[in-house]
Amino acid sequence: MNHNLRTNKYKRISAFCFGCILYLCSFSAFAQQPTSDVGNFYPLLDAYAGKHNSSLSYLAKDWKSDKKWRRTARAQLNELLAYHPGPAPLNTQILKTTKRHGYTQYLVRYNLNALQQTEAYLLIPDNLKKPAPAIIALHDHGGFYFFGKEKHTLTDNPPPILVDYIQNLYDGRYYADELAKRGFVVLCPDVNYFGSQKLLPELLTPHDTEAYYKQLDGLDESGRIKAFNKLAGAHEVQMEKTILTAGTTWLGIIMQGDRVAIDFLLSRPEVDPNRIGCIGLSLGGLRSTYLFGLDERIKVGVVAAFSTTYAQMLQQHAHHTWMMYVPRQYQFLDLPDVASLNAPRPLLVMNCLQDKLFSREGMQAAEQKLATVYNKMKVPEKFSCRYYDVPHSMNIQMQEDAFAWLEKWLK
Structure with a gap:
């Protein structure tokens, strides 16, 4: 009975240690990933782009004709x-x-x-x-x-x-x-x-421009332009x-x-x-x-x-x-x-x-x-x-x- 208790105890300790190792490995893997504007999705998108890019670049292959390359690439871009x-x-x-x-x-x-x-x-x-x-x-x-x-x-x-x-x-x-x-x-x-x-703010919905029009009161020309730039940017x-x-x-x-x-x-x-x-x-x-x-x-x-x-x-x-x-x-x-x-x-x-x-x-x-x-x-x-x-x-x-x-x- 004592032998079984000790065995179960060792198993629990081993499982706990193994879990800690997995957690630390996972944390280490995340820590090694670069930070980006899209967070954890960056590796996925970077890996995809790395395999599917620039197929019509002049450097992608030896084009037999510069004119044909230029015509083909421009047509695709257009x-x-x-x-x-x-x-x-x-x-x-x-x-x-x-x-x-x-x-x-x-x-x-x-x-x-x-x-x-x-x-x-x-x-x-x-x-x-x-x-x-x-x-x-x-x-x-x-x-x-x-x-x-x-x-x-x-x-x-x-x-x-x-x-x-x-x-x-x-x-x-x-x-x-x-x-x-x-x-x-x-x-x-x-x-x-x-x-x-x-x-043209006057052609936007009132919901989109209510705050914009309210803040115009009392502003000078530069202030009104700044407010417009903020609205347009949003x-x-x-x-x-x-x-x-x-x-x-x-x-x-x-x-x-x-x-x-x-x-x-x-x-x-x-x-x-x-x-x-x-x-x-x-x-x-x-x-x-x-x-x-x-x-x-x-x-x-x-x-x-x-x-x-x-x-x-x-x-x-x-x-x-x-x-x-x-x-x-x-x-x-x-x-x-x-x-x-x-x-x-x-x-x-x-x-x-x-x-x-x-x-x-x-x-x-x-x-x-x-x-x-x-x-x-x-x-x-x-x-x-x-x-x-x-x-x-x-x-x-x-x-x-x-x-x-x-x-x-x-x-």
């Missing part, structure tokens, strides 16, 4: 972007003309398709004697939805909140104006959800849900509008159709990546503060806008693969080492991919990736480097 509303006449209107120092600024409106219009600032340099190179200045996001095109060119009586914004992100300089003074025709278009295309998720339900993508809507910006420039006699480039910071950098990659009419690209790989973004991506995501794209093309679609044409990528939106590893991985593509095409000099020890921004030094790049390849 299908994934899933926004094809059909063309419509531009029907351009000039709303305002302002003579500035070194250029003339036109506020214009034109059709994007049969259902959408946008406004843009067109900057024409003084004393043009022949068609000039042109740049599409693609504005950023920054949670600042009230304005778009106004972030790049001087306007009359800008509110303090806009002045501070430009100071923080651009060292206080309107870089589109500077490009115009250097002889470039520049177009600064509003993109979907910003500026002239911004959300509604990005509703926009994304509805856009996906409608069978399209937000980035598809954005890119269709940006490609019409090229159509607009080609309608202008001041523009040399063979010398068009694009530049942008942050969301503008994303837009520049896709516009450069998708449209062969763009001859030079500049991407500022939006370069990474999806592998790095899988772990941490919570602070990015809903506008950037294209369902299933990673199966076919990584983000740097999109930019590579216009190789061997010149591309400058500028990264910010203090950028909290992207990891240094992601920046370097994207650089390695693009450098390998340009090296494989035997034109390494047409790709440049530079790093600046600054936060998420495009300061004057970065602007000067971008201007030099554009002048090198377009003038």
Whole structure:
């Protein structure tokens, strides 16, 4: 009897110890997993993406024809972007003309398709004697939805909140104006959800806007703009849900509008159709990546503060806008693969080492991919990736480097 008691006691102790070991092993396994924006689901998604990605990358296999690769990859990307509303006449209107120092600024409106219009600032340099190179200045996001095109060119009586914004992100300089003074025709278009295309609170349900309207009382202009930006930011998720339900993508809507910006420039006699480039910071950098990659009419690209790989973004991506995501794209093309679609044409990528939106590893991985593509095409000099020890921004030094790049390849 005592023997059986001792045996049962030993069994219970052994089972307890074994359970402790299993618990500690399990805890250790969890402790070894990296933290992420999706917690314990990250290993699952990372493992899946690791086996199903970038099948149409230039580096995925030895393509017999660069043209066939480019045509195949662009067709797939256009299908994934899933926004094809059909063309419509531009029907351009000039709303305002302002003579500035070194250029003339036109506020214009034109059709994007049969259902959408946008406004843009067109900057024409003084004393043009022949068609000039042109740049599409693609504005950023920054949670600042009230304005778009106004972030790049001087306007009359800008509110303090806009002045501070430009100071923080651009060292206080309107870089589109500077490009115009250097002889470039520049177009600064509003993109979907910003500026002239911004959300209209009066068309939202009262439930969504009751608190917004209450807080407007007593606010100055900058305060009202700040309140609007908060409202628009909160509604990005509703926009994304509805856009996906409608069978399209937000980035598809954005890119269709940006490609019409090229159509607009080609309608202008001041523009040399063979010398068009694009530049942008942050969301503008994303837009520049896709516009450069998708449209062969763009001859030079500049991407500022939006370069990474999806592998790095899988772990941490919570602070990015809903506008950037294209369902299933990673199966076919990584983000740097999109930019590579216009190789061997010149591309400058500028990264910010203090950028909290992207990891240094992601920046370097994207650089390695693009450098390998340009090296494989035997034109390494047409790709440049530079790093600046600054936060998420495009300061004057970065602007000067971008201007030099554009002048090198377009003038």
